[in-house]
Amino acid sequence: MFLFRQQAAATNEVSNDSSSILAVRFKTTEKTIYKQALAEYIASSYAEPPEAYRDDLRVLDELREAATASFDANSNVLKRNIRYFGQLSFILSKFPADVNISFIWYNAFVPDVKASCQDLYFERAAVLFNIGAIYSQLGSREGQSDNDSLNRAFSYFQQAAGVFGYLQQKIVGECRTQLTTDMSTYMLTMLENLMLCQAQECVWHRSVLSQMKDENIARIATCVADLYELTVQSASQGSLATTVPQGWIEHLKVKHLYFRAEAQMRKSMDCLANSHYGEEVARLQAAQEYCNQISELVTYDQRWSKQLRAAILEMAKAQSELVSSNCSRAEHDNDVIYLEPVPATASLPNISPYKLAQSKAPEIILNPGKFLGSEDLGPPLFKGLVPFVIHQAASLYEDRKDQLVNKDLISAIDELTADCESVLNSLNLPHALEAIQKPIGLPPSILVGADEIRSEGGFIGIKRLLDTAIASNAKATEQLDAAESALNEEAREDQRVRQGAALDERRASRVESAELTNKFRAEIAKYRDVVQRARESDATIKGQVDTWAKFFALLGSPRDEIERQVPSTTANPITDPHHSQIVGRLQQYMNEIALMKRERVKSVEKLKRISSEDDITPALNEEMQRLAAQSATPILQFELHQFEDLFAQQLDKYMTWRKYIDEEKEAQAELLDSVREANKAFLVARSNHPLLQQREKALSNLETAIKRYREASFNLHDGARFYTSLEAELLKLKNGCVDFAMARHLDALELMGVGQGETPADLAEAPELSSDTSQPSAPANLVWDPTMPLKYRTP
Template identity: 25%
Template structure:
């Protein structure tokens, strides 16, 4: 009967997956609602627990569950990265060949790494495949085919793990995950796959020459596995029956190869070679039996070889008389390797795989999309900033020239120019001075809130790093966890980024407040009713006669062009903000084809294509403004010369200029303050997410620290401090000195002598009986009495004369016939019969209770 070796499974335990993964989704994917993924998270956690429970079943259904969980782990690898500084979940796996339990085993490794979970799952998939292959019915073709398939698949998985395990586990792996171990397992599984193919060939009655090649290759594969398994670093790892089984099979299958080749020789009538090969096969089978010991299971094959050898010798001696050559001179048997390690599937293991987190994009794609959005926002803010800067410059030039109010105030009346009234109405409609005051007063509170959150984030990281450093300095190399500075660098960089943003915002807030202070009086006047505005503007005196001046008419046309440019810029700004396009498909395609995303080249090209025409419109608008401002300044010079003949308008004109500048500054400050308020409000949830992320990280590190501290404390407590020093000579007692008081033995009891034990009462009720010397019998006439002890008299060495027996000194005689009750005992126990003593055939010893 065929026997195969199956790899034991690695053992693990349940872990908390839902909470850390949900927290990561909430803190990382800003547009995702964590509640939408509750079902997926629960399914993923249940699948892992089911994987743990079903791994013990040696059935295809259990293997399917392992396939599904492994596929999910691979699917989330780029979406929900499990790592020490991402989703911190500690996966604890025990060495598959560790003889202890999961909780008391010596070879256990726990790492917060999705890659570690993935390679351990691959190991268990291969191990379960070998177990399923082992329990198949190897007397049937279907069972042999299934075993061959699973052994080849397991060999491929172990070979793959050998190449990738060290890159996936950043620590020293357990012995079962050592590359040498995995290489040996891969070789052993492919040898067993070749064995199943040989057995099918033998069952199918294939030609002897072909069977010989297949089984000879099987022997060679077992020889390779034997060499790898007997490495000094691995020899003690395997179960005790593994190496004897492998070396037994190597010799046995070599013997079977010689046997089948002898059949080929028989057909070719090479009887001498047939006998030589059968003799060699018999010797190899004897060696296999010796190597295998109790594991040897080739009795039938051995008997068949011996019978064929006897028959061949008999026929050759009586009939053929063919010379038997030396086995060393024989041609080597050919080899045919059919079994080979199966490569890992290019897609999923399970045909029923469904991505539980299909709505989430992989982190590389998500990062690329964020980088693209940052580039896009940079272009948007840059182009809009250019437009607004040009508009601000244009407004400041017009305000310095008191345009268009100057050309409206040429009638000689003291009425407020219409343009000023329009500006005042806009200011009042948008909240006036009170609105600006509220925005300015809210900024410090918003800033303080964000600053407190950021300071708490930095403090948590600093405290955690300080604690880790102190413990590392204390325990040195025994403090084996990853240093904090390696894990916290991305989070510290993020904190520094936000700190720089806040520092920049504080400087911008200060500039805003300075601008507000310089234009506060003009803004306050514009916020008042028109009657108060009119009172606040000085009288100009007579300026009549300039309504029909050519310079005034030209300036009016130019002010219409200014209005047109401003309207166009509003449209351009809206178009720049409204540009939308989806880059996810391009990033997905790049990741699928190259494995990496060259975000910069893809983003820059697409942004140039979309924003190129809008940039040209911005450049054209700025150029038109420069030309228009030049003409305005020249024409305004002519207008000022025409006004020079009129006296007393300078003060009024200055106030109108201040009102125009105040209006422009109001609009600018309102926009800046609203953007600043929005900025601080948008920054708060980002900082809260960062705070939650850091809090989760620090909590996980604290839990890990407590566990490691507990392990170290146990090791320190159980570690011996060393042998005690040799005592000085003066502390050694003399040879004839009496032993210490606590070491003195109680004096020997001298039964029957004064002062001996038991004198106070013949049957003490509260004192225990001391142990009698070994072999002592007080009523044995052949036993010599102890010194000073009276031997009870037995006349004629017959039965003891109880009535006349002398008691020990000070002891009442024992009265067996009609014995009185013990002191304090009134009557026998209910239902108890008094013992009726017969004449004993030999002296009896009383039994002590």
């Protein structure tokens, strides 16, 4: 890879002392392969077989290799780079910028500095920079002695300026990485201005060769000077003064002064032709002043003479001699013959500039889509691949549909049903009806719940789980105590080893226990907090079990025993026909509510089925084709907002469900009002029936007890898994503390020169170890929240 860059850089040399024109160096790169990464991306993100694009992948790699393998400025290299740029522009309408391919490009002016990122926009920008560099180098290689060469150079520099301008205005802003300074806004603006300077300079050379009027040549030279002055200003922005190639700033400043002098000299020749002898002298004096400024810069700082090209120095010298000669002649003639007053230089009328150079990026750069399929760019690669934005649009539609269907519509239906249940529970329905309609026996819900409790061992089973949890908590505490005890004993022994030791003894310099046990003690503190919170949660469950113990015991009994404990109204049934009519009406409303709930379940299933079958992809493809038919180029940069109307049209089919929900809300409100009225009459009818009220209360208590048993059972089983995991962690912690303490004990014996089993004399007295240790709190996600269903988690 380094060899590839080295070979490319070897041809990247644009310095030419015999030329007064500046050219831009190429950016160099390292080898990058598209094939594997793009194939994997097509398979994973587009769900298409990458084999269908085997040729496209091969051609893309060949295009990059051809565009970056050689950096000699010629028409073939230019065509290869333009072709690669055009295909990149089209590919960016198919793939996202980040396709897991890293591109590395080096700074054109600081070759050791590079930028690396996974960004196709960055790759395209770097290629476009080199296209501008090629145009600049082609222009610099043209001669300045014939009109044909000057015309070609003029065109090249204008195109270079257009490329750098387009790169700065449109392309660089799309890059998603920190670029090198050669791609900064300041640098690209300076390069555009430089290319315009040199294009306008070609116009000046051409005007001199064709012997245009001196007045026009002066105007053209003034424009050249203005452009060079603008370039000097832009080259001083930001950090460019230390970034542009060595000698460029000096080159630009001398060129600016040179053409100021040229403009004044040419204007003086026009004054001579029109017999304005005093102004002629003033113009030549102004030109002489500019020449003197160049001379002062070169002679004052030898660095200038070393860094300026020989061609520039020769031009400046020849100009200075010519201006000096003409100035001497004009002053003599005016003093002796014409005797016209010489105006002050500052009072001379400005020479209006005449600008012909403009930034003109080639059409194939500005709109490469028009050239796809032609010989210039070749057929578009990955033409059959659906653009990535279509996948994004489909995903966005799915998100919006999910929000509408699940979060809005289905949630609204579920909320309606929940509101209905809440009202019925507040009226103790249907338990109150079941107590009358089934004066003996148990409702199915209680029978099923009792069978579950009986299968799990009833009260004895839940008590066994609770006892196990409490025992596990106690065992965890014992393990923590054992771990801490080992550390405390080691700390006491460490103090005894250190006690009475001389300062230079190894015993005195032994690492203190506290420095080595911080991590262990922090772990112990953390787990103590976990175990304490688990103990509190166990206590909460125990309180719940104790409160409902008699109900748990009853529900674990045989069915006939439960039925005997529930009051029966068979001995005193409601026989009043009016009362029977009230009960019947209430039951009818309850039946309607049950039917309403069943219909809602069916409606929700239907809505989910419609949503699952709703695929917007065909409609998106049709919309893409419609937009493509309206476009003059196959390079379509689709944006998600272009599909907003289609999204709205597709989601409109779900609006009828909002009307359904409104109708359900209204029907439920009316039905619940009827239930409330019927329940009032029902309450009056049964007010004188104490056994009925007792039966209702008993059934309600059994329903609640079943819920509490299920909660306690779930939490205790979850807790058992938690304690199993916790036990393994605590055993590991305890063993680590014990092993550490044993190792330190053996080390202490060695330091004291005592064999195992012996007791050194100076270890007889042991100061008490302070137990004040800081213990950090445990993470909150390792505990139970008593207000929520109990859930254990592994620390």
